[in-house]
Amino acid sequence: MELGLHVTLKQQISPQLMYSLKLLQYTTLELELEIKEKLEENPLLEIEEDEEDQEEPGEREALEAKNSDGGQVDAEPELKNDEGNIDWDAYIKDGMNYQQDSREEFENKEEQDILEREGNLGMTLEHALLEQFHLIEVSSLDREIGEYLIGNLEDDGLLGISLEYVASELEFISGKLQIKKRPIQSEAFLEVDVSGVQVEVEEVERVLKIIQTLEPTGVGARSIQECLLLQLQAMELGDSLAAKLVSEHWEDVRNRRIAAIKKMVKANVEDIQHALKIIAGLNPHPGLTISDAPIIPVFPDLFVEKVDGDYIVLLNDRQVPRLRISRAYHAILTKGSKSSESERQYVRQKLNDAKWVVDSIEQRRSTMMKVMTYIVEAQRGFLDNGLAYLRPMILQNVADHVGVHAATVSRVTQGKYVQTPRGLFKLKFFFDGMIPKEGGGEMATKSVKDRLARLIREEDATAPLSDDGLMKILQSEGMQIKRRTVAKYRDQIGIPVARMRKQI
Numbered sequence: 001m002e003l004g005l006h007v008t009l010k011q012q013i014s015p016q017l018m019y020s021l022k023l024l025q026y027t028t029l030e031l032e033l034e035i036k037e038k039l040e041e042n043p044l045l046e047i048e049e050d051e052e053d054q055e056e057p058g059e060r061e062a063l064e065a066k067n068s069d070g071g072q073v074d075a076e077p078e079l080k081n082d083e084g085n086i087d088w089d090a091y092i093k094d095g096m097n098y099q100q101d102s103r104e105e106f107e108n109k110e111e112q113d114i115l116e117r118e119g120n121l122g123m124t125l126e127h128a129l130l131e132q133f134h135l136i137e138v139s140s141l142d143r144e145i146g147e148y149l150i151g152n153l154e155d156d157g158l159l160g161i162s163l164e165y166v167a168s169e170l171e172f173i174s175g176k177l178q179i180k181k182r183p184i185q186s187e188a189f190l191e192v193d194v195s196g197v198q199v200e201v202e203e204v205e206r207v208l209k210i211i212q213t214l215e216p217t218g219v220g221a222r223s224i225q226e227c228l229l230l231q232l233q234a235m236e237l238g239d240s241l242a243a244k245l246v247s248e249h250w251e252d253v254r255n256r257r258i259a260a261i262k263k264m265v266k267a268n269v270e271d272i273q274h275a276l277k278i279i280a281g282l283n284p285h286p287g288l289t290i291s292d293a294p295i296i297p298v299f300p301d302l303f304v305e306k307v308d309g310d311y312i313v314l315l316n317d318r319q320v321p322r323l324r325i326s327r328a329y330h331a332i333l334t335k336g337s338k339s340s341e342s343e344r345q346y347v348r349q350k351l352n353d354a355k356w357v358v359d360s361i362e363q364r365r366s367t368m369m370k371v372m373t374y375i376v377e378a379q380r381g382f383l384d385n386g387l388a389y390l391r392p393m394i395l396q397n398v399a400d401h402v403g404v405h406a407a408t409v410s411r412v413t414q415g416k417y418v419q420t421p422r423g424l425f426k427l428k429f430f431f432d433g434m435i436p437k438e439g440g441g442e443m444a445t446k447s448v449k450d451r452l453a454r455l456i457r458e459e460d461a462t463a464p465l466s467d468d469g470l471m472k473i474l475q476s477e478g479m480q481i482k483r484r485t486v487a488k489y490r491d492q493i494g495i496p497v498a499r500m501r502k503q504i
Helices: 015-025 028-041 059-064 081-085 088-119 125-133 140-151 163-169 201-211 224-234 241-248 250-254 258-264 269-280 328-333 341-378 380-385 395-402 406-413 445-457 467-476 483-492
Strands: 045-047 170-173 176-180 189-193 302-307 310-315 323-325 417-420 423-426 434-436 442-444
Touching (some): 015 406, 028 045, 045 341, 125 140, 140 163, 163 170, 163 201, 224 241, 241 250, 241 269, 250 258, 258 269, 341 395, 395 406
Antiparallel strands (some): 045 323, 176 189, 417 423, 434 442
C-alpha cells in the first residue's frame, strides 16, 4: 500500500449551523423548553426584562475582538476598578443556585402539566364497562368470566374471539378456576376460589348477554350485524323492517343492492328508504365512542391578521422569554481580574455558546417571518375568498423568493400552525399539488377536491353521479383530469362510490 498526501475539498456543517437548523424545526412550545434548558446550562444567558438593562451598542462587538492569546480585553471606561476583584467562587455558586431554582420550578411545572393531562384523559372502554358490570349482582364465577370477556373486547367494542375459545381458556385446577387474563396479549394468570362448577359455552354466552346490555349499546357483539341488531332492539325496533333487513338481507344492505332488496321485501319504496336511513344512523363501532386519547391543544406559532385591508404576520412568541448575554463576563475577562486562566477559558466557552443560542433564535424568528410573509402574499386569494382560490405552491417557490434552501423551508413549516382569518391551519396546508387547466394555468388539488365534494353534495340522491360523470363536469370547467384521478380524490375525502350513495 502506497502512502501519500491528497488534497480534497469537503463540505462540513459547523456546530452553529447545525444548531440553527435544529431550532428551525422547533415549534413555539419546543423553543420555550429549549430556552429553559439553556438558561439552566449557561450562566451567561439571562432573560431580558427591562430595556434600560440591555447591552449598550458595540458591547458585544468589543468582546468579539478578543483573540486566543488570553482572551483579555481592555476594561470599559465606565467599569469600576473593583469590578476586577469579583469573587468567582461566589459567582459560580450563585449561578448553581439559580440553575437549581430554575430546575425545581421547571420540574414542578412539568409535574403539574402531567397531572393535568392525566386528569383530562378520557376513560377507556374496558374501565367504563367494568364500572357498569361491577354494579350488577352476579356470582363470583360470572364476575370473573365477565371481566375476562370485557378484557378481550376489541377497541371498537366487538368480541373478536369465539365463545368456545373462551370456555376452553377457563379451566379448573385443584378446585380453583385458573383464568388467563387477556390471553392474546399476556400469559398472566388469576386464580379465583370457585369449586364444583364446570364452565360451559352456554355459561359464557349467558354472561356475554349481560355485557351486551351495557353502554355504549352494541358492545360485546360478535359481528357488525349483531351489533346493529342490539342497537335496534335498544330502540325498540327489534321487529321493524330495519331489523329484518339487517338480519335477513345484510349482504344486500351492506352493498347497497337496492334493486335486490325491493324484489325480496314486500314493502313500498318509502318504507325501504326509511329503514335504510335508520340503519345508516347506527354505529357499527360503538367502542370507539369512548377513547383514552388525551385532547392535545394546538398552539399557533404564527398569526395572520387583516388590518385596513392588508394582511400582517405576527409571531406568537409572547410567552417565549427574550435572551441576552449577561454583562458579568466583562469583569471576568478584564485585565487585572483575579480569575484564573481556566476560569476565563470556561467563561469564553460559555460566551460562545450563549452567542450561538441568541443568534440562532433571532435567525429562526427572521426566517419564519420571511416564509410566512411570502405565503400570505402568494395565497391572498385563499385568505380573501376561500378554498376555491388556493394556489398551487411547492417548497421551492418559497425558497427561491426568500433566498434559502428548500430544506430550510421544510424545517420552518414542519409541525407548525398559523391562525388566520380563515381558521387554524398547518403551514404544510398551503403547499399543494396542482391540476393543469386548459388554456394554461393551474388549480390546487385541494381546490379540486373541494369542487368535487360540492358537486356530490348537490347531486340528485336518486341518481348519483358516477366517477365518469364527475370527470366530465370537471373537464367542462377547464380541468385536465382523468377518471382514475377523480376516483382517487373521492376516496381521499371519504366519499363512497355512486352505488353506495344512491337513495330510492
